[in-house]
Amino acid sequence: RRWFDSVGPAAKDPLQAVTEAFNSDPFPQKINLGLGAYRDEQGKPLVLQCVQQAEEKIRGCNLLDSVSAPVASATLVEECVKLVYGRSVNVVKEKRFAGVPALSGTGACRLFAEFQRNFFPESAIYLPDPTWTNHHNIWANAHVPVRTFHYYHPHLRGLDFAALIDDVKNAPDGSFFLLHPCAHNPTGIDPTEDQWSEISNLFKMKNHFPFFDMAYQGLATGDVDKDASSIRIFLEDGHLIGCAQSFTKTMGLFGHRTGCLSLLCADRDQAVRVKSQLQRIAGAIYGSPPVHGIVLLSTILGDQALKSIWFKEVKAMASRIQSMRAKLRERLELTGSSLNWEHITKQVGMFWFPGLTPEQVDRLAKEFHVYMTPDGRMSMAGVTTSNVRYLANAVHEVTK
Numbered sequence: 001r002r003w004f005d006s007v008g009p010a011a012k013d014p015l016q017a018v019t020e021a022f023n024s025d026p027f028p029q030k031i032n033l034g035l036g037a038y039r040d041e042q043g044k045p046l047v048l049q050c051v052q053q054a055e056e057k058i059r060g061c062n063l064l065d066s067v068s069a070p071v072a073s074a075t076l077v078e079e080c081v082k083l084v085y086g087r088s089v090n091v092v093k094e095k096r097f098a099g100v101p102a103l104s105g106t107g108a109c110r111l112f113a114e115f116q117r118n119f120f121p122e123s124a125i126y127l128p129d130p131t132w133t134n135h136h137n138i139w140a141n142a143h144v145p146v147r148t149f150h151y152y153h154p155h156l157r158g159l160d161f162a163a164l165i166d167d168v169k170n171a172p173d174g175s176f177f178l179l180h181p182c183a184h185n186p187t188g189i190d191p192t193e194d195q196w197s198e199i200s201n202l203f204k205m206k207n208h209f210p211f212f213d214m215a216y217q218g219l220a221t222g223d224v225d226k227d228a229s230s231i232r233i234f235l236e237d238g239h240l241i242g243c244a245q246s247f248t249k250t251m252g253l254f255g256h257r258t259g260c261l262s263l264l265c266a267d268r269d270q271a272v273r274v275k276s277q278l279q280r281i282a283g284a285i286y287g288s289p290p291v292h293g294i295v296l297l298s299t300i301l302g303d304q305a306l307k308s309i310w311f312k313e314v315k316a317m318a319s320r321i322q323s324m325r326a327k328l329r330e331r332l333e334l335t336g337s338s339l340n341w342e343h344i345t346k347q348v349g350m351f352w353f354p355g356l357t358p359e360q361v362d363r364l365a366k367e368f369h370v371y372m373t374p375d376g377r378m379s380m381a382g383v384t385t386s387n388v389r390y391l392a393n394a395v396h397e398v399t400k
């Protein structure tokens with residue numbers, strides 16, 4: 001018997017299949033709405049000014065220097081925590097957080113999943129239905145049982161709040177829940193502030209643990225603070241909180257894999273212990289993340305001028321997406337479609353989730369050269385003034 005004969009091929013990543021189909025399509029007006037990456041009005045990837053200026057600033061800085069990496073890591077974590085909880089709250093002053101730089105959002109989630117399995121071995125993770133598909137793989141591969149809770153209501157194309165609340169009530173006390181604090185992927189549907197308050201209250205009663213996966217801070221409303229308001233409601237209600245942060249989309253840092261995992265603890269002593277465990281777990285998987293991304297991100301977040309540039313740039317990205325939502329809705333309404341397209345402008349963030357059937361998704365690709373993930377999620381960041389009309393007509397044709 002030869003080694004590896006028993007190893008079959010892994011299921012193809014759905015996004016990879018979409019990209020391959022798109023790349024091999026010769027049609028000139030083809031549109032790729034699969035990848036959730038920001039594109040500008042010309043459909044081009046954007047290197048942010050704040051990133052370019054930070055790169056300039058750190059050019060020549062000695063990344064091998066054994067002092068600069070820990071300092072940059074500490075700055076990164078502290079600044080990330082401020083982005084989550086606000087600059088003026090006491091979390092940072094009281095050193096009530098345990099945080100480590102992570103290999104982007106994915107790595108932060110995996111690290112937390114490992115932590116959960118290590119210290120709460122009987123626990124499961126409750127994921128929204130639907131959610132970013134990799135959440136399932138991440139927790140399953142960390143040997144944490146995965147359950148789901150209701151989130152999307154197909155008829156409303158909105159939140160199924162009543163069913164969500166029922167699921168939160170029916171989960172055993174002390175359960176772990178993963179929540180998207182803003183710009184839910186894939187649905188673009190977020191609870192309102194009142195709904196977040198109700199969820200937070202119920203979590204308090206049930207002693208559930210909220211783990212927020214924040215991959216789109218700023219891309220929902222354009223305001224980084226407003227997009228964290230859900231988490232701040234939980235903070236005010238006195239929860240301990242977990243948070244994964246990614247800058248892949250919000251800063252266009254695709255290749256850097258830069259992010260943060262932080263846990264809000266009861267006090268400073270607890271935070272010290274928890275941090276040592278996060279470091280131990282990371283140490284046994286990959287050591288520590290590459291230092292260039294850490295230095296880059298800490299330079300942006302630790303410098304008021306660069307951070308302000310980022311705030312403006314993330315706002316500009318969000319505004320372009322919002323204006324494309326408005327145009328797309330207007331165009332669809334102009335087609336004479338009898339369907340209600342209001343949800344396009346009600347949903348927020350990078351994705352439009354119209355609730356298409358697999359047949360409609362298939363027709364969009366085969367007949368209209370419009371590509372998206374099989375669940376019908378479309379990246380609004382790929383919509384531009386030049387392709388919005390074509391897209392609206394295509395969607396109208398398959399939904400008539």
Ligand code: PMP
Binds near residue numbers: 104105107180
């Ligand atoms: N969480 C969510 C909800 C996401 O949408 C993504 C990116 N698709 C991630 C985490 C992963 O982020 P990263 O690419 O930074 O690992």
